[in-house]
Amino acid sequence: MKAWIDKYFSVIRMTWIQALEYKANAIVGTFAIFSGLAIEFLIWKQVFQAQELNEIRGFTFNGLMAYIFLCMIVGQLKSSWATSIEMIDSIRTGEMNKYLIRPISFFTYHFMMFIGHNSLFYIVYTTVLILFPILLPGYAFPTFIHIIGFIAALLISIYLSYSIYFCMVCFAFWFGEVRALVIAYNLSNIVLAGQIIPLRLFPDSVRNIINLTPLQFLVDFPVSIATANLPMNLWIPKMGMALSWCIIMTLAGRVIYRSGIRVYGGYGA
Amino acid sequence: MVGMVLRYLSLWVSFFNNSLTRDMEFKANFIGGLIVDIIFYSIQFFFFSIIYSYVDALGVFTREDVMIFLVITFLADTFYMFFFSGNLFNLNRWMVRGDLDYFLLKPVESQFMVSFRYVKSYALISIVILVTMLTTLILNYSQPIGILNVVSFIISFLMGTVLWYGVDFIISSSCFWFKNFSVSGWLSHEIIKFSTRPDSIYTGILRKVLFSMIPMVLIASIPTRTLLYGPNYHYLIWQLFMAMTFLFLTRIIWKRGLMLYESASS
Numbered sequence: 001m002k003a004w005i006d007k008y009f010s011v012i013r014m015t016w017i018q019a020l021e022y023k024a025n026a027i028v029g030t031f032a033i034f035s036g037l038a039i040e041f042l043i044w045k046q047v048f049q050a051q052e053l054n055e056i057r058g059f060t061f062n063g064l065m066a067y068i069f070l071c072m073i074v075g076q077l078k079s080s081w082a083t084s085i086e087m088i089d090s091i092r093t094g095e096m097n098k099y100l101i102r103p104i105s106f107f108t109y110h111f112m113m114f115i116g117h118n119s120l121f122y123i124v125y126t127t128v129l130i131l132f133p134i135l136l137p138g139y140a141f142p143t144f145i146h147i148i149g150f151i152a153a154l155l156i157s158i159y160l161s162y163s164i165y166f167c168m169v170c171f172a173f174w175f176g177e178v179r180a181l182v183i184a185y186n187l188s189n190i191v192l193a194g195q196i197i198p199l200r201l202f203p204d205s206v207r208n209i210i211n212l213t214p215l216q217f218l219v220d221f222p223v224s225i226a227t228a229n230l231p232m233n234l235w236i237p238k239m240g241m242a243l244s245w246c247i248i249m250t251l252a253g254r255v256i257y258r259s260g261i262r263v264y265g266g267y268g269a
Numbered sequence: 270m271v272g273m274v275l276r277y278l279s280l281w282v283s284f285f286n287n288s289l290t291r292d293m294e295f296k297a298n299f300i301g302g303l304i305v306d307i308i309f310y311s312i313q314f315f316f317f318s319i320i321y322s323y324v325d326a327l328g329v330f331t332r333e334d335v336m337i338f339l340v341i342t343f344l345a346d347t348f349y350m351f352f353f354s355g356n357l358f359n360l361n362r363w364m365v366r367g368d369l370d371y372f373l374l375k376p377v378e379s380q381f382m383v384s385f386r387y388v389k390s391y392a393l394i395s396i397v398i399l400v401t402m403l404t405t406l407i408l409n410y411s412q413p414i415g416i417l418n419v420v421s422f423i424i425s426f427l428m429g430t431v432l433w434y435g436v437d438f439i440i441s442s443s444c445f446w447f448k449n450f451s452v453s454g455w456l457s458h459e460i461i462k463f464s465t466r467p468d469s470i471y472t473g474i475l476r477k478v479l480f481s482m483i484p485m486v487l488i489a490s491i492p493t494r495t496l497l498y499g500p501n502y503h504y505l506i507w508q509l510f511m512a513m514t515f516l517f518l519t520r521i522i523w524k525r526g527l528m529l530y531e532s533a534s535s
């Protein structure tokens with residue numbers, strides 16, 4: 001076990017050093033969140049002002065902004081599409097051979113790389129989250145338990161998101177180029193996971209469908225915990241459902257990977 | 270002058286033919302690109318359908334107007350993809366790997382080469398679909414849209430595309446100063462995002478900035494206003510001025526940047 005931890009921790013450390021070399025990523029990432037939030041702020045301000053609304057489906061204006069702000073942060077932390085594109089390339093070009101002849105798992109190695117690359121974001125966003133109760137007091141993290149719940153849900157969201165991407169990546173064993181699939185999923189999950197509009201504002205018919213998928217656990221679930229929009233008595237059942245999805249997606253990924261590796265030619269497509 | 274324009278035009282046609290041949294080799298990618306576009310459009314329509322389920326109009330833009338605005342935004346995006354995105358997005362990589370040398374050695378203007386060399390041919394199908402959609406929306410619009418509106422819209426739209434090119438080119442060219450600016454594409458995308466929302470939501474200083482220093486509202490909002498509400502000559506003259514200014518800036522930045530370029534050994 002210790003050898004396993006040492007092995008993969010060294011991957012995180014290596015990518016962490018690389019990530020520190022490219023600080024521009026964190027700067028642009030932070031700009032992305034604030035520019036996105038500015039646009040959402042202006043649109044929803046118009047909606048609230050034009051209709052003279054005090055709240056929409058339980059959201060006050062400030063509450064909605066706090067929610068969207070957190071959604072953007074969670075959305076960026078869990079998104080591993082850049083790592084997925086690298087994995088697709090390594091399958092397509094035959095570079096994956098180096099993982100097959102070494103005692104490392106393709107899944108875990110890239111997962112650790114993804115965490116390492118994102119490490120700079122974790123630092124920046126943790127700082128933002130610490131400042132959050134000062135900037136918008138009363139709209140998130142009302143108690144310490146909410147912070148713990150949020151962190152747990154966030155970790156589940158990151159793992160679940162990566163597992164879903166991994167399943168899609170493995171289709172590269174058959175089709176070679178599946179970048180379009182990953183990008184299409186990434187684009188749709190920005191909206192369907194509730195990253196820019198809370199799921200609660202969706203039409204009921206759409207929400208009912210989303211509730212049958214793991215998408216609800218990617219962004220909406222951690223943020224609903226942080227903003228106290230999800231009653232505490234639902235945390236454990238929802239976490240159980242989220243963990244079940246993690247197991248399902250991990251097993252699905254393994255099955256697809258094992259079938260895929262049998263047809264993998266080991267040469268550039 | 271005419272001879273030079275014709276020469277560059279025929280060169281672009283050769284680029285297009287070459288790119289089409291390349292793209293057709295990867296048919297799955299070709300179809301995948303189309304699917305991604307369709308999903309992107311659907312997501313944007315879905316986003317605004319939710320917004321408009323809570324509001325009747327965003328400023329002057331009613332639901333009907335925003336549908337036209339969205340199609341114009343997609344068209345601007347697809348036009349940009351078709352001509353430029355296959356090139357400017359890769360500028361940083363070409364510079365880091367030294368591939369830029371091959372562009373500089375050709376007996377044509379290097380800025381033209383790095384801006385137009387690769388054409389995303391699959392975007393042509395999206396352009397046809399979007400133009401058809403826009404025509405349908407115009408014909409079914411609650412008020413008649415005159416030919417003057419359409420002609421001035423086309424001019425305004427083209428100036429918007431030039432502006433988009435200018436902004437993206439300037440951001441991409443910053444790799445000469447940063448040596449490796451791999452997130453330039455991401456930064457461009459985040460800035461361009463401001464053009465994908467109707468200008469009526471922007472107020473105060475931000476509105477002034479988006480009309481001048483970062484002229485995002487001139488890309489799709491002003492062409493939409495021109496089409497729906499008729500040409501506003503103040504806007505059009507300002508758009509022309511900004512397009513010329515940004516084009517001029519790209520020339521200066523490109524020439525300055527090239528002086529800093531040290532090939533792959535750097």
